[in-house]
Each structure stands twice: as C-alpha cells, then as structure tokens.
Amino acid sequence: MSTLSQWQLRAAFAARLSEMYGQEVPAYTTLVDVSREVNEDVLRARGADATRLGSISRVTAERHGAIRVGTPRELGQVARIFGALGMHPVGFYDLREAAASAVPVVSTAFRPVDGEELARNPFRVFTSMLTPADPRFFDAELRSRLEAFLADRELFPPELLALADRATAERELPQEEAERFLHLAVGAFELSAEPVDKSWYETLERISAVAADIGGVRSTHINHLTPRVLDIDELYRRMTDRGIEMIDTIQGPPAWQGPDVLLRQTSFRALAEPRAMRTPDGGVISGALRVRFGEVEARGIALTREGRARYDELLGRVDEQASQNPSASRGEIARAVWERHLPGSEQELAAKGLAYFTYHRHPDRPRDGGRPPTGVGELLRQGWVRAEPIVYEDFLPRSAAGIFQSNLSGAGTRHCDQQGTAYDADWLSGAIGRDVLDPFALYARQQNASLAHVAHELGLTGT
C-alpha cells in the first residue's frame, strides 16, 4: 500500500490550505496570480541569476501562513500537528515590545530545518500565542475570564492529534490515514461559521483586536498565506495598478543596489467578511469582522549575528533621520543609509562575516601547484572557492509587528506603568515540550558543514 512521507504530507497540506484560502479570500488568489506573473517576468529578464536564492519551482510553491492560538496547551498541539509535517519551532519573537500599539502575543515559526527538506517544500507557519498573564494588557478579572474561556475550547479534534503523533512516530502515513489527517488539519484552520459572542468579542477588542481574534472565538483560523515573489517593488506597483489597496510601505530592508538580504514584506489590509454574531439577548444578527488579509514577501540572504546587529542599527539610523525629516521618503532615506553602511556585494558580505553562505571549491581553478590560503576572504578573492548565499528562512519581529499593526482597527490599550511578564525561547520550549531552535545556529551549521567539506577537498585540514 502506498504511503505519504512527512514532506509529502507537508507539501499536500500547504497546497490544500492554499486552495481553501483562495476560496475563502479571493483577493489572495489575485496576489498569487500577480506573484506568478512577476516571477515569470523576472526569470525571463534575469535568467539563472534570478534563482540564486531558490529554484523557480521552490519559489513558485513557497508560502508561509500565520495562525494565532491562546494557550501553551494549544501551542503544544500545534507543535504536534506541524511536527508530523516535519516542521519545527524556530526562533522566538516578542511582539509585545515591537509595536507602538498593543499586540499581546509571543511567537515562533514552525518550519523545516534541513537544507534538503527546505528544498523539497519550505512551508512555514508564523504562530503566535496570546499572553493573558501580561498585566499591561489584561487585569486580573479579564485574565481569569479569558483563561477560563480558552481552557474550555477545543481547537484540534483528538483524532487529528492522534494521526499527527502516528505520522511523527512512523515518519509517514498510509494513504487513507494521510487523507483523513489532511482533511482534519485543513478543516481546523478554516473560518468557523459558529456565531461570535458579540459582547465578549467587543470586550477583548477594547484591549486589542488581536486578543479578540484569538480569545473571542471558539476556533482558530489561518489569517493569511504569503506567496514569495522575486521582485516585490514590481509586485507592489502591479497590485496598486489593479486597484488593490496595499499598506503604504514595504517592511524590512529598502530597495537598494546591493544584494537582497533578509526579508521584505508587504500586505493588503484585512477585508470585512460577514460573520454571524450572538447578542446578549440570545439573538443572532449578521455582523462583519476584518481578520484575514493578504501578504507577499521577497527573501534574501540570511545575515549572521553581526550582520543582523548591523541591520538593527541601520533601522535605528533610518528612524532617526526619518523623524528629523518628516517630509522625506523613508524609502529614500533607508536606501541612502544602506548604501553608505552596508557592503554592496555578496563577496564583501561574505568576507566581512556579515551573511551566511555555503562554500564550494571552484571547479575550474587551475592547479598551479601553489598552496591555497587559509582564510575564507582570501580563498574567495583568489578564486579557490565560490560562495552560494543561504536564503533567510525566518521572520523579522519589527516587520511582523508592522504586519499585525496594519491590520488593527484601533490602537488598543496597554498600561505602560506595569511590568510585563517575561517570556523567552526557553520558556516557550518548556511550555510546548520541545526545543525552540535558534535560527543563527541552524544557518551557521550549514555554513560550517560546507567549510569543513571544502577545507578537506583543498587539503587544508590535517587529514
């Protein structure tokens, strides 16, 4: 009997989720179509260079999604479901601090971690968890109501979780079980038709629209799915030309003449969708909620800790200059800052240790009898090795906060006189019973493995 391996389950899940979301949110389909057109045009214009950061088949199929849950228990269940798909928690993002308005969540991203698995299907899901214990957002009374509400709901049917555990243990599922698993998993992220308790939802909405979206309903849903595009500036123009109103910026690094690094993202605002609402007298009326939106992203080279520190520092400089020149374009300011303070070529990023690469022996360097130098910079400069960029597979907290924020209707409330509850990657690991991995360590491992290999080939090791 045929079976589906974990990566096949992941690819099938991503494809079905995309199909479901396209039916529920038609503007998403437009975004996917325009992304595909842009990618085809870029490929035609730039040829092989366009696929330096991922094959066209990977990029065309590539999506990330976002979900939001209420408790460590629910997050632990999410980890079981995504674990079955070969997706592991990577990175810790604290969005309570990253935004001017209230976003009471901490997050991680579930994704494949091995190069081979990423190449097969890189599907990832940005997953946020509400923080009811944070007194800056919730007072004691609301916290206990919210926790009781969350404890009483069931997001994932036991059958789904049992199938997930089986797929993890056996690393595959037989056809029939796979079908059932995929059906239940996609169903768990559909928008529920169950009427929303209007006054409870509004109580939470006064704190934060995100709190209401998570804790105001008895189910969860995918709130966006994001295709990957090779030229996000061009995509932004084409979507605007089609009359789709995008948020006013592209988050992340500016458009500049140097290599693409990290992640650039933009989105269109959540659309009002009809939802049944239960009123305090028990009646059901029709209302509307804005919870689901569309986002698109362009991915660049992963930065090392030093490179990332530089990125964060440049963001600060751009903020400062933008606040001094409110009439100037932030994009122009950012471009100038970047061109001044960041190396403009891959070669320099590599030599300065600012970005991650895999290193490969240059196949056609003539054997001139000389000994190769030992440093990576010299090996590159003298043409002994070439560097292939490692693509950034993760997220950026400030961009994520920007994406959340652009979809909030009100600023919400946050009491800054209170001390926030401390959460970090260790806390999250303990809460979900599995390690939250460090993205830098994953990229470094990949880079180091290639360096060890090339050193061996060039006879630079003792062996």
Ligand code: OOG
């Ligand atoms: C998640 C927002 C963050 C991204 O791409 O940075 C995100 C959410 O709205 O739940 O998806």
Ligand code: NI
């Ligand atoms: Ni996103």
